[in-house]
Amino acid sequence: MSAESLGHTLPLWSVVPFIGLLLSIALLPLRAPRFWGRPRGQALVAALWSAPVAVYLLWRAPHELLLSGKDYASFLILLAALFIISGGIVLRGDLRATPLVNASFLLAGAVLANVIGTTGASMLLIRPLLQTNSERQRTRHIPVFFIFAVSNIGGCLTPLGDPPLFMGFIKGVPFLWTLRLFPVWAVVLGGLLLAFFVLDSVEYERETMRDLIRDRAHVVPLHLKGGLNLAWVGGVVGGMFLPFPFREAALVLMASLSLATTKKSWRAENRFTYTPIIEVAILFAGIFVTMVPALLLLGARGGALGIEKPWQFFWLTGGLSSLLDNTPTYLTFFSLAQGLGLKGAVAGIPEAVLKAVSAGAVFMGANSYIGNGPNFMVKRISEHYRYRMPSFFGYMAYAAAVLVPLYVVATLLFFR
Secondary structure (H helix, E strand, O other): OOOOHHHHOHHHHHHHHHOOOOOOHHHHHHHHHHHHHHHHHHHHHHHHHHHHHHHHHHHHHHHHHHHHHHHHHHHHHHHHHHHHHHHEEEEEEEEOHHHHHHHHHHHHHHHHHHHHHHHHHHHHHHHHHHOOOOOOOOOOOHHHHHHOOOOHHOOOOOOOOOOOHHHHHOOOHHHHHHHHHHHHHHHHHHHHHHHHHHHHHHHHHOHHHHHHHHHHOEEEEEEOOOHHHHHHHHHHHHHHHOOOOOOHHHHHHHHHHHHHHOOOHHHHHHOOOHHHHHHHHHHHHHHHHHHHHHHHHHHHHHHHHEEEEEEHHHHHHHHHHHHHOHHHHHHHHHHHOOOOOEEEEEEOHHHHHHHHHHHHHHHHHOOOOOOOOOHHHHHHHHHHOOOOOHHHHHHHHHHHHHHHHHHHHHHHOOOO
């Protein structure tokens, strides 16, 4: 049976496991942190939701399950390669903690995120930024804006930047197409950096003279270890232009070379462990199985939902990305856009709609700690450095105050 025919015959309840798994990912870290904090707990939840769907698809649509498995393998190999390679790059130092220096950290991280991913850029830069500001007292806003700029918004210019865009690349979006998001990226990121600079300048003026003197006395120039890994990053970029499975083989090779050529002490200095990527592998194995019925339904019946304007796609994609993982959210609305039958020029989607889906998924993953993987990682590292981080809802209030006005501007300029 063809994918379109199956999409017309699938019952609506077939999306329940997909919704249930996403809600589990969103709620269990808050409701049952000890259970959820162990890979076994996550694996159990993923298996319970995905096993019935896997059995059904093996019976009705084995080809669709196989295609989803192929996409999962590509997705996981890219994330693992960037995670391993960036984990071998150590950047240390303690600069003067001026608003200009801090804003420069955010800008550099936003640009770098498009090369080594939002996770890689976050892990590389968050520690030197926190160390730079360790002598100051009024710093609660700094890691929050870092999550906004580096862990999310910055990485929308290449498929390497954020996992949703890589999935778009796998689904047929040309590698360089995402550079067309530069105008909206520049407006939103520019507004964010301006807001940060103003706020940080106000807080800087309120620091005590004693703390500012301590900051000036503890300057250590930035120094890089593991620079050879930058060559392996270049290999990842080059490998992206190869077809499956040669692309995946090239990425595995680059990750293996990183492991072979990087001193273990450098990874230890980064507090590198495989736990985060293991968690991603477990959860997304369930996601890539359970989302198959949802994608088939949207592809076949999406036109009946009445969602067809770019601004609708921007806000709906972004709204769900705020509370659910932004990769399956992107794929959901990507399939919905294809189901409109508008015969767009890019993967069967009108360019304005694809831009809205891409920007919504990447930008609004910043709206909560659970919107994108690096968010919680930055929160934990910041707390380890004894920074006071906002609560779950306090962070969302921060995001609403700072980011929503920028989203409104983006809507008016690009997605009406």
